[in-house]
Amino acid sequence: xxxxxGYIGDKNVxxxxxxxxxxxxxxxxxxxxxxxxxxxxxxYKKQGKVKDLEKFVSDKDVTGTIGIGHTRWAxxxxxxxxxxxxHTSENGHFVLIHNGIIENYATLKNKLTKxxxxxxxxxxxxVLANLIEYIYLKGKVSAEIAIRLxxxxxxxxxxxxxxxxxxxxxxxxxxxxxxxxxxxxxNEYFLASDATPIVEYTKSVVYLNNDDVxxxxxxxxxxxxxxxxxxxxxxxQLDLEIGxxxxxxxxxxxxxEIFEQPRSIENTFRGRIASDLKSLHLGGLYNVMxxxxxxxxxxxxxxxxxxxxxxxxxxxxxxxxRLPVEVEYASEFRYRNPLITKDDxxxxxxxxxxxxxxxxxxxxxxEAGALVLGICNVVGSSIPRETDAGVYTHAGPExxxxxxxxxxAQVTVLALMxxxxxxxxxxxxxxVFFQLIRxxxxxxxxxxxxxxxxxxxxxxxxMYKEANNFLYLGRGYxxxxxxxxALKLKEIxxxxxxxxxxxxxxxxxxxLIDQNMPVVVIAAKDKSYNKIVSNIQEVKARNGIVIAxxxxxxxxxxxxxxxVLEIPKCDEKLVSLLAVVPLQLLSYHIAVMRGCNVDQPRNxxxxxxxx
Numbered sequence: 001x002x003x004x005x006g007y008i009g010d011k012n013v014x015x016x017x018x019x020x021x022x023x024x025x026x027x028x029x030x031x032x033x034x035x036x037x038x039x040x041x042x043x044y045k046k047q048g049k050v051k052d053l054e055k056f057v058s059d060k061d062v063t064g065t066i067g068i069g070h071t072r073w074a075x076x077x078x079x080x081x082x083x084x085x086x087h088t089s090e091n092g093h094f095v096l097i098h099n100g101i102i103e104n105y106a107t108l109k110n111k112l113t114k115x116x117x118x119x120x121x122x123x124x125x126x127v128l129a130n131l132i133e134y135i136y137l138k139g140k141v142s143a144e145i146a147i148r149l150x151x152x153x154x155x156x157x158x159x160x161x162x163x164x165x166x167x168x169x170x171x172x173x174x175x176x177x178x179x180x181x182x183x184x185x186x187n188e189y190f191l192a193s194d195a196t197p198i199v200e201y202t203k204s205v206v207y208l209n210n211d212d213v214x215x216x217x218x219x220x221x222x223x224x225x226x227x228x229x230x231x232x233x234x235x236x237q238l239d240l241e242i243g244x245x246x247x248x249x250x251x252x253x254x255x256x257e258i259f260e261q262p263r264s265i266e267n268t269f270r271g272r273i274a275s276d277l278k279s280l281h282l283g284g285l286y287n288v289m290x291x292x293x294x295x296x297x298x299x300x301x302x303x304x305x306x307x308x309x310x311x312x313x314x315x316x317x318x319x320x321x322r323l324p325v326e327v328e329y330a331s332e333f334r335y336r337n338p339l340i341t342k343d344d345x346x347x348x349x350x351x352x353x354x355x356x357x358x359x360x361x362x363x364x365x366x367e368a369g370a371l372v373l374g375i376c377n378v379v380g381s382s383i384p385r386e387t388d389a390g391v392y393t394h395a396g397p398e399x400x401x402x403x404x405x406x407x408x409a410q411v412t413v414l415a416l417m418x419x420x421x422x423x424x425x426x427x428x429x430x431x432v433f434f435q436l437i438r439x440x441x442x443x444x445x446x447x448x449x450x451x452x453x454x455x456x457x458x459x460x461x462x463m464y465k466e467a468n469n470f471l472y473l474g475r476g477y478x479x480x481x482x483x484x485x486a487l488k489l490k491e492i493x494x495x496x497x498x499x500x501x502x503x504x505x506x507x508x509x510x511x512l513i514d515q516n517m518p519v520v521v522i523a524a525k526d527k528s529y530n531k532i533v534s535n536i537q538e539v540k541a542r543n544g545i546v547i548a549x550x551x552x553x554x555x556x557x558x559x560x561x562x563x564v565l566e567i568p569k570c571d572e573k574l575v576s577l578l579a580v581v582p583l584q585l586l587s588y589h590i591a592v593m594r595g596c597n598v599d600q601p602r603n604x605x606x607x608x609x610x611x
Contacts, residue, residue: 002085002099003027003071004180005197006161008171009188009218014062016190017069020197021050026253026399027193028073029600031084035095038064041165043095045084065218066171068161068191070097076105077122086163087126089133090117094143094164096132098125099193100157100178108153128154132162143167144215147174151213151226157356161191171216174226175208179354179382182206184235187219194352194378195238196397206233207380236380252598254400254492258584259451262444264395264405265577268412269440277437280420288389291371293424295345298323299338299370301330301361302349305403305487306410310349311480312576313414319573320422320436330357333364340368347373347417351398351406353381362386375413377406391417400599402491404584407484408577415440415574439571443578446568450581453565457582460547460563461589464518470497471509471519472583475532478522481576485520485583492601493591502535513544520586521561522579525551526572536560547586549579 003024007016017034025032032053033045044060046053050071070085077083085097102108105124108131113119117130128150136146143164151158157177164172173180173191183190183198183205190198195205206221208214212231215222223231250256273280285292298317300310307329314325328338330348334357340346346365350358353376362383365372374383374390377398384390393409419436422428428436464470470489474482483499490497500509502521513519519539523532533556539546540560548561551569558564567578591598 002073002193004069004097004099004159004161004191004193006068006097006171006173006191007188008066008216009185010065011188013064013067014057016197016201017067018050018054020192021053021069021071023196024193025050025071026401026600028071030072030074030079031081032069032071033084033086033097034062034067034069035086035097035163036062036064036067037163037165037168041088041092041095041163043086043088045081045086047079047081047084066163066168068095068097068163068171075101076124083121083123085125087121087123087129089129091133091137093133093136093166094129094162096125096129096160096162098128099159100176102128102154102158103156104154105156124156128158128160143170144172144213147172148213148224148226148228151176159193169217173208173214173216175212176210177356177359180208181380182208182214182216182221182233184221189216189218189221191216195380196399199238203238204235205238205380206235207385209385239379251592252400252588254402254404254588254598257398257400257405258581258588260396261405261408261581262447262451264393264409265412265447266444267394267396268409269416270394272416273437273441277441278434280416280423280437282391282416282420284389284391285373285417285420288371288373289424292345292421294343295323295371296341296343297345298325299333299340299344299346299365300325300327300349301333301346301358302327303330303355303357305407305484306349306351306355306358308480308484308487309407309410309414310347311483312411312477313347313418315477315480316414316418316573317421320418320428321425322427323421328361330355330361334361338364340365340370342369344368344370345373346370347375348383348387349375349410350383351377351395351403351410353378353383355383359383359386375410377409401601401604402488402587402598404488407580411577412440412443436571436573439574443570443574446570446578447581450567450578453582454585456565457585458589460565461586461593464545464547465590465593467495467516467518469512469517470495471512471517472497472499472522473502473505473519473532473535474499474522475502475528476526477572477576478524478526478579481522481579481583482520484580485522485587488584488587489590491604492587492598493594493596494602495590502532505535505538510538510542513539513542515543515545518545518547520547520549520583522549523554523557524549524567524572524575524579525554525569526575533557533560549582
């Protein structure tokens with residue numbers, strides 16, 4: 001949720017920290033801070049954006065070769081200078097930055113208060129800093145031992161990087177439930193909550209696992225468990241380029257990522273669809289395909305946009321593979337005591353691969369003996385490591401908080417999986433199988449064409465930027481698209497919006513319709529087309545405003561709707577990949593016109609790594 005960066009080596013640490021925080025600001029942006037160890041440990045922190053911190057330290061001494069930095073998304077304690085990280089222990093022996101939540105912090109705080117400790121912030125992190133120091137001073141042990149002992153008393157999640165003023169030649173990092181990656185250079189190491197600040201310095205990285213503790217000097221990395229078992233670091237290579245994390249001339253990352261979708265979808269099926277369009281191969285599922293073919297039920301879990309992608313997947317698997325599917329919010333699934341059997345397949349969807357609720361749900365499913373698969377964008381993240389098998393989306397880094405290309409890449413993977421499993425189960429004829437592959441292969445070109453109408457979406461956005469409410473309607477495959485369109489609008493423009501199955505409009509939402517409320521109807525040609533035409537007529541009969549997404553050449557809805565946005569003809573099983581794009585751009589332009597921070601909407605962060 002928050003962003004962590006650290007460095008130890010021979011370089012001046014400040015540029016590495018501040019540039020790293022800028023790259024990580026999409027993970028949290030209500031306050032930021034740095035700590036640099038030179039002769040003493042200096043701590044500078046500020047409420048607001050990284051640029052506010054940069055201004056604050058402009059006249060400070062920021063020289064040094066060891067340091068840590070943090071950009072915060074508030075959990076315990078409101079955004080403020082005091083609650084910003086890094087946090088210092090009361091006697092100044094330790095300075096630390098922390099992602100995650102210490103669930104038993106109140107109990108620990110009460111015990112430390114009785115032992116004479118005072119607290120200045122409202123955070124759980126300061127409690128941990130003082131707990132480490134208390135053990136360090138009372139036990140007269142090393143910083144490493146004090147940290148490991150303290151972590152045995154902690155309940156919750158953490159990604160930690162710690163400085164000890166008495167051991168100024170090292171950083172100590174630890175992870176449980178909140179991601180950390182270590183970049184390996186020549187006599188130097190980099191730390192971060194994801195790889196984006198590291199890639200410009202090194203491609204060699206080590207991902208920490210739960211209960212790992214890393215003791216890092218500029219020329220040495222020692223990896224242990226909290227219980228002091230020595231580990232051998234597993235070095236991996238990043239498949240990431242620095243250019244992927246730049247705006248490349250676009251005003252916002254979100255706009256860039258919307259326009260990247262033709263390529264991100266193509267990258268997701270490249271090498272999986274044969275060049276002759278006659279076969280389909282998903283290498284990540286090869287070893288588990290027998291269990292997939294014999295599965296009795298699929299359960300798809302996700303959060304937010306990933307949950308919406310899962311809903312599209314439900315239609316796909318039921319249509320093409322004739323498998324019963326349930327789609328669950330990971331946060332509800334994990335607490336509901338669900339019925340799971342060894343014949344079930346659980347598919348966990350997450351852009352980051354670090355979503356806390358989804359990871360917990362995965363563990364629950366594994367304990368029940370289900371086959372657990374992952375659909376994820378970030379190579380080396382926790383979900384690919386925790387699942388039995390899976391498929392990467394290859395969408396590339398997604399920096400904008402409101403997910404766009406991740407959704408279409410996830411739907412692409414779900415479509416490929418359902419086509420392949422349907423084929424393996426003997427349910428798809430050659431004709432249908434080849435047709436679906438041809439249709440998928442054409443999606444990138446159709447999206448390129450669709451994006452040329454950006455100015456049209458912008459004009460409609462201008463008309464309705466002051467609306468207070470939007471209603472989104474769709475049937476079948478278009479119902480999840482309606483939900484996703486509504487989510488995008490409220491995430492970045494702060495306009496209240498709801499997505500509904502069109503047939504449910506008469507069961508409540510129709511009461512809201514008047515001349516001031518735009519109704520966005522996804523009405524491309526499919527088997528329920530005549531029904532959606534009737535829904536549009538019902539909206540117009542009540543003086544509602546209709547913005548319709550229709551198949552190119554449609555004249556029936558065009559004669560009724562106030563505005564029509566055309567999309568190319570496509571098989572209804574894949575058309576959600578096209579229909580969602582006008583909704584993404586409509587939301588984007590409305591948000592920009594309302595003066596909203598599109599890439600960093602209020603109260604949101606990119607990866608929800610805490611409950």
